[in-house]
Amino acid sequence: MALNSRTPAGFVLCLCLGLFCAFSAHSVSLDGKWSLRNSDGSVAGSGSVPGCVHSALQQLGYIQDPYFRFNDVAYRWIAFDNWTYTTTFNTSEQLRSKQKVVLVLDGVDTVASVQLNGFTLGGTDNMFRSYAFSVRPLLKEAENVLSISLASPVLYASQRRKAHSAYPVPPECPPDVQNGQCHVNFIRKEQSSFSWDWGPSFPTLGLWRGVHLEAFDVLQLIQVSSVPLFGTSSITTSHVHIRLLDGLVSVSIPELFSDQTYQSGAVGGSTPVHSQGPFGLGGFFILCSFFVHGGFYTLWSLYLVQVYFRTVELVQEPVPGSPGLSFFFRINSKPVFLKGSNWIPAHAFQDQVTPDILLNLLHSAADANMNALRVWGGGVYEQDQFYDLCDHMGIMVWQDFMFACAMYPTEADFIQTVRSEVIQQVQRLKSHPSIIIWSGNNENEAALATNWFDIPESHRATYVKDYVTLYVENIRALVQQEDPSRPFLVSSPTNGAESEREGWVASNPYDPHFGDTHFYSYEDDCWDWSTFPRTRFASEFGFQSWPSFSTLKTVSVDDDWSYDSNFSSHRQHHEHGNQQMLRQAALHFHLPNSTDALKRFTHTLYMTQVMQAQCVKAQTEFYRRSQTEIIDGKGRTMGALYWQLNDIWPAPSWSSIEFGGKWKMLHYFAQDFFAAVLPVGFEDDGTLLIYAVSDLSPDLTLRAVVRVQLSTKPATTSESLAVVVLKQEVAALLAGCGRCTRLSCLLTFHLEDGTGVQRGPSNYHFLCSPKDAEGLRKANITAKVQEDESGFSVTLRSDAVAPFVWLDVGNIAGRFSSNGFLMVSADRTVGFTPWRPTSVSQLSTSLSVTSLRDVY
């Protein structure tokens, strides 16, 4: 599916096949099985490249599943040791006859010394960049020995911290509850690998990307990439960047009648070549041919470049009736409300993130009507396939640079390696139209502004200076030079232009009048929309829940299956997280009280998912309905990216998808609350309001149909994209329908267009907390699984109204067409799409149906 097909009308095609060509006469992969040993040789065997030590040790049988029970702590020793990967290879005559041979390491995690045939080629210190070493004179025909010795990342980080004696660079360590390691900000590696508030501490070591030799005579074509550059007029140009080491290059793009010749830099340097052409709107293929002269050599190569067209602007301008500045994305001249969530690494061991896992997660995002994901700055720059899929599925990407929740050092070597990282990553990724913004870091402006680390006032200037040096003078400057086609934001959350005006660190980066906000409140009642900030753009907000029992079962034993077990506490990396979930749930629900311990545990898992789904629904609906309003000078919210889409391991977290891909209740809810057309109902001081929210071209005339049953006057969404379609006092509404009271009735509603056709999903509004509801009785729900040409279906029959009806088929992978729903009619049929072959009998045996009254 192309990007335009999921986004609002007018979002013009933007497609690109990123081309990152390693052009050479000869390329030899050294991937495969290497030998691996620890520092004293007591642990040895083979390990895959790409891969990491933890994965190799598990495959070799030295360790069990690292995610099992307390193994994150048990296997700490791995990251305190040094490890050496070695391979032996032969080279062909053809390879050795070339004038240059380069050893390319696409990704080393992280600090390593690289040796070939006993000769040290150099070192590495950054997981996020590739390294190339010239090796031609060292190569033999047979028995070449390549060794890569990796230093303990934990000890390296600690040494770097010690060497930085002038002043601390906080935080020193993560909170104890995370069982993590210290000083991760001193090493350029996945920041969450030393632990996070949703993730384990597995400081990985390895060759996490490929290794190969590249041989050539005169030139090496490193990369072809393309970004569209748009002038002030409607004429557009696209730049094709070709980097080569030597010679003349002639670039011809026949479709553009463009034919130009450029002189490249000297060997060792590289030159970007710009080819410009007046492109019209629309997507089409361009054939580029490179004709290169160098000495006696002439090389031809043909590339098929798919060039895309889309503009992106981050609009920060005065808003009538509101102090501050707007903050929204204008894509192809249309304001677009970003709906989505935040992406974290899909596995602690990146070599285990398979194409299937990526595909499944991104499909899940798109199927929940998300149009955007933020690749959060404490993880990794994702693999190419991630961005390819986003390009094709219509998912816009907010791309952070990998700095999070910390101060960072600014020594020359640190800055230098970050500069290489930034250049390489921007060059690799900039051809992807899905990326709509670069952002310098996660929460580091906020950390400085609101003094998370208790930095004395007298030292503050030093940290602000370091902040500006790293993110503004280096990263921002490089990004703007490499990719002028996209906006760059220094941090998230930030006040954007206002932060810049205040010297890049605003006094309050959470100011709802500017930029984006992150907002978490676990103690406030999440059903009370007045507690949410009426922000311009909500880039993070969320609530935790536990994954399902079938997911936890794979990493635990019977002893662990209670909410206050050591295991349940150990998995919870967010201080007081387990208690917070129950407190929030108890505001509106009776907590599970079964005398059967296992039931009480599984019901509690269910309850946390109900709470999370309902909380994030309330908050997201608030943001979506706030997109056109200014109230008390605040509003025009143009984005809702909840925290967080996916999980790194089976544990409680803010995610809507469990490790393994199973949808939590929240993800089913997201399908509805991110629907293109959505009715949102809420109360304001005793008055019920129903808004019609629409992402579609603004010409819908909609009325709300409310049960108990009321048909409203139609309203048109042509002036704004969130309009009030009903406003009525709840008391009057109840009076109009006989015996209804707040305690005995609830409201369901949907939108209909002029022809009486329902638009968007149905929605509901509770007039009281379910724990206070009268007449809500245990529903007896029967379920029948069937199979037909379109797949499996489950037909439910209930003898009572049942909130939060939850279908679970244990470890049978797949998903339902909807789940966690309010059952107000006696019958309902939902589909089930399995991800692996299954049968009616397997599904029937595994199926459990839980609804709210089952748990107390």
Ligand code: BMA
């Ligand atoms: C935000 C994120 C993450 C964190 C999440 C939940 O601050 O940026 O650092 O995991 O909150 O606490």
